Amino acid sequence: MDPIIKLQDLSKHYGSQKAVNKLSLEINRGEIFGLLGPNGAGKTTSILMVLGLTEPDSGSATVCGYDATRNPILIKRKVGYMPDHLGFYPQMTGMENLRYIARLNGLDEASISQRTSTVLELVGLKDAGNKKTSAYSRGMKQRLGLAEVLIKSPEVIILDEPTLGIDPAGVKEFLELIKRLSAGQGLTVLLSSHHLHHVQQVCDRVGIFVDGELLAQGTLTDLSRELFGNTGLETVIQLENIPKSIDYLKRTFASNASIDAFDISGEVLMFRTTEDITPKLIRTIIESGEDILSVSKKEYGLDEIYQRYFENSNSKTSKGETGTL
Amino acid sequence: MTDTNKLIIPKVPSPFKVMAAKEITDLIRSWRFTLLLLLVFFTFAASMYIGVSNIRTVFNNTQDPDHAFLYLKLLTGGDGSMPPFHILLSFLAPLLGISMGFDAINTEMNAGTLTRLIAQPIYRDNILLAKIYSPIVITATLFFSLSLLMIGSGLLITGVRIEPQEVLRIMGFTLTTVIYIGFYLSLAILFSIIFRQPATSALSVLGIWLFFTVFYPMLVNLAVKAFMPDPAYLTQSQLMGYNELILNILRIAPNQLYSDAATTLLMPSVRSLGPMSMEQLSGAIPAPLPVRESLMIVWPQISGMIAFSVACFALAYYLFMRREIRS
Numbered sequence: 001m002d003p004i005i006k007l008q009d010l011s012k013h014y015g016s017q018k019a020v021n022k023l024s025l026e027i028n029r030g031e032i033f034g035l036l037g038p039n040g041a042g043k044t045t046s047i048l049m050v051l052g053l054t055e056p057d058s059g060s061a062t063v064c065g066y067d068a069t070r071n072p073i074l075i076k077r078k079v080g081y082m083p084d085h086l087g088f089y090p091q092m093t094g095m096e097n098l099r100y101i102a103r104l105n106g107l108d109e110a111s112i113s114q115r116t117s118t119v120l121e122l123v124g125l126k127d128a129g130n131k132k133t134s135a136y137s138r139g140m141k142q143r144l145g146l147a148e149v150l151i152k153s154p155e156v157i158i159l160d161e162p163t164l165g166i167d168p169a170g171v172k173e174f175l176e177l178i179k180r181l182s183a184g185q186g187l188t189v190l191l192s193s194h195h196l197h198h199v200q201q202v203c204d205r206v207g208i209f210v211d212g213e214l215l216a217q218g219t220l221t222d223l224s225r226e227l228f229g230n231t232g233l234e235t236v237i238q239l240e241n242i243p244k245s246i247d248y249l250k251r252t253f254a255s256n257a258s259i260d261a262f263d264i265s266g267e268v269l270m271f272r273t274t275e276d277i278t279p280k281l282i283r284t285i286i287e288s289g290e291d292i293l294s295v296s297k298k299e300y301g302l303d304e305i306y307q308r309y310f311e312n313s314n315s316k317t318s319k320g321e322t323g324t325l
Numbered sequence: 326m327t328d329t330n331k332l333i334i335p336k337v338p339s340p341f342k343v344m345a346a347k348e349i350t351d352l353i354r355s356w357r358f359t360l361l362l363l364l365v366f367f368t369f370a371a372s373m374y375i376g377v378s379n380i381r382t383v384f385n386n387t388q389d390p391d392h393a394f395l396y397l398k399l400l401t402g403g404d405g406s407m408p409p410f411h412i413l414l415s416f417l418a419p420l421l422g423i424s425m426g427f428d429a430i431n432t433e434m435n436a437g438t439l440t441r442l443i444a445q446p447i448y449r450d451n452i453l454l455a456k457i458y459s460p461i462v463i464t465a466t467l468f469f470s471l472s473l474l475m476i477g478s479g480l481l482i483t484g485v486r487i488e489p490q491e492v493l494r495i496m497g498f499t500l501t502t503v504i505y506i507g508f509y510l511s512l513a514i515l516f517s518i519i520f521r522q523p524a525t526s527a528l529s530v531l532g533i534w535l536f537f538t539v540f541y542p543m544l545v546n547l548a549v550k551a552f553m554p555d556p557a558y559l560t561q562s563q564l565m566g567y568n569e570l571i572l573n574i575l576r577i578a579p580n581q582l583y584s585d586a587a588t589t590l591l592m593p594s595v596r597s598l599g600p601m602s603m604e605q606l607s608g609a610i611p612a613p614l615p616v617r618e619s620l621m622i623v624w625p626q627i628s629g630m631i632a633f634s635v636a637c638f639a640l641a642y643y644l645f646m647r648r649e650i651r652s
Contacts, residue, residue, distance in 0.1 A: 051444060053444070053650065073446045073447075074446075076444060081441075083437060083440040083441060083444070086437050086440070086441060087436035088436075088438060089436075091351065100343070100347055101445060103338070104340045104344070104445045105445060106337045106340070106446070107337065109337075
């Protein structure tokens with residue numbers, strides 16, 4: 001099956017600054033793809049290029065079989081986009097805002113009323129539909145944004161930082177809503193975020209995007225294997241006292257081929273090993289006459305993935321932000 | 326639901342019409358439009374009152390070649406206690422145009438509604454076109470109804486039949502007013518694209534308006550005093566040449582163009598907007614000109630105003646189409 005979104009070597013510069021550099025990405029139909037990256041990584045710029053709202057300097061974006069630069073109107077008919085800082089006309093009610101967008105999408109009056117109420121119910125704003133949007137909370141606006149995206153019955157929805165500024169309970173609810181919609185209506189979802197935890201809850205696949213470059217993509221398990229598969233495991237052993245025979249221990253560990261690196265500082269021993277040799281280590285230490293207080297194996301979780309990818313970029317991004325102006 | 330839509334394709338309004346309808350609704354419901362409407366209406370009512378109360382003396386003043394044009398006199402006549410309607414309008418009209426355009430694009434941009442709008446399947450220029458089309462429709466409706474109101478109440482009060490010529494002149498004057506408003510509107514929209522803050526754009530356009538109405542004539546006067554040689558040493562034709570030059574410099578200001586055009590249209594005996602020599606005047610009977618001739622005189626003024634408006638709008642269009650819109 002052809003991918004519904006296909007980006008090839010997409011690049012965009014602002015002056016001398018590279019916002020997006022040779023981005024190639026394929027997103028399949030019905031998939032939830034998370035674009036993950038710190039602020040200013042070029043996520044918004046990439047999304048704008050996918051929608052044909054910004055011209056790429058080079059490369060091409062194909063969405064639903066149309067070229068984004070040449071046929072943006074056709075794409076916008078099939079793609080719903082929710083920007084990160086979305087606003088509504090405050091003098092109109094939620095329902096009126098929705099109707100306006102529906103009319104702009106060429107829906108006829110008869111189906112508009114039916115569709116708006118369906119969509120409002122879907123996002124859980126049925127009771128607030130007749131309230132002016134100036135009275136909406138951030139979370140309600142986000143829901144209305146989603147309703148507006150859904151009203152045109154899109155094939156793809158693109159959400160830019162959809163979880164920004166909503167409380168944790170709201171985030172969870174919102175993400176579940178997205179997941180349900182994607183499953184129920186076969187929607188393809190592309191969402192960008194700098195919150196790994198949010199992305200992890202819903203996304204089938206994740207792309208890690210730093211400084212305009214896609215560093216890695218795949219499922220989260222793939223990513224963690226790819227990242228830490230060769231760096232090995234970390235074991236931390238806490239002793240009761242400072243070891244008496246440090247030299248002996250050092251010699252023993254150094255001769256062990258499975259240990260890449262180790263560090264003895266006071267009562268704490270740290271090992272980085274290629275395979276799990278914890279029992280062996282414990283035995284060695286006990287045989288040398290030391291008492292062990294605790295042993296802990298370090299697991300590579302989401303935080304580490306995040307850390308690992310972004311630690312290199314944090315120093316660079318502080319120079320200038322391109323993501324959201 | 327979507328399947329039935331495919332079978333019967335209903336006729337739906339184009340996105341431009343949808344946007345224009347929404348813009349017009351917003352404008353009519355806005356406070357600032359209500360206030361300006363009241364201002365225009367009071368101005369109109371006051372000048373009409375003065376016009377009507379003086380109409381007997383004005384109409385019987387046979388010295389004035391225009392005295393027989395009752396309805397034009399209603400608009401221009403007065404006892405000097407208040408400037409005539411068209412002069413007041415040359416101040417009010419810019420205000421109307423500016424107030425409806427200064428926040429056209431930047432407010433939507435700041436509120437984040439523009440990003441959502443351009444993500445819909447519409448052409449981007451339709452947004453800008455709707456933004457300029459709606460205020461023009463509103464002002465045109467407003468001023469044409471005011472004119473018709475004036476004609477109608479004049480008919481009721483005086484019972485005098487209106488000349489076709491007067492209808493043409495009054496409609497021409499109204500159209501000129503709408504074009505004049507259109508100029509300030511497109512200028513305001515241009516500034517609303519350039520500046521991100523509505524306050525900045527409003528102040529800038531108001532500054533331009535103030536400059537042209539107040540300071541520009543003063544500056545030209547100063548420059549003339551400084552650079553023009555003593556008139557005593559000039560020949561008649563040189564003096565005429567200088568006069569013409571000064572007038573042309575003054576005509577860079579749109580309000581000068583407007584008041585020139587309005588005066589000529591509403592006072593049929595005005596036969597030239599520049600200086601005239603004695604030779605040109607000799608043998609001329611002080612009589613009203615036909616509509617066609619008056620139109621010939623003001624055509625440069627009107628085309629000048631249209632050109633200004635189009636230039637502003639073209640620049641706005643260029644800037645808006647190339648701009649990257651993100652929230």
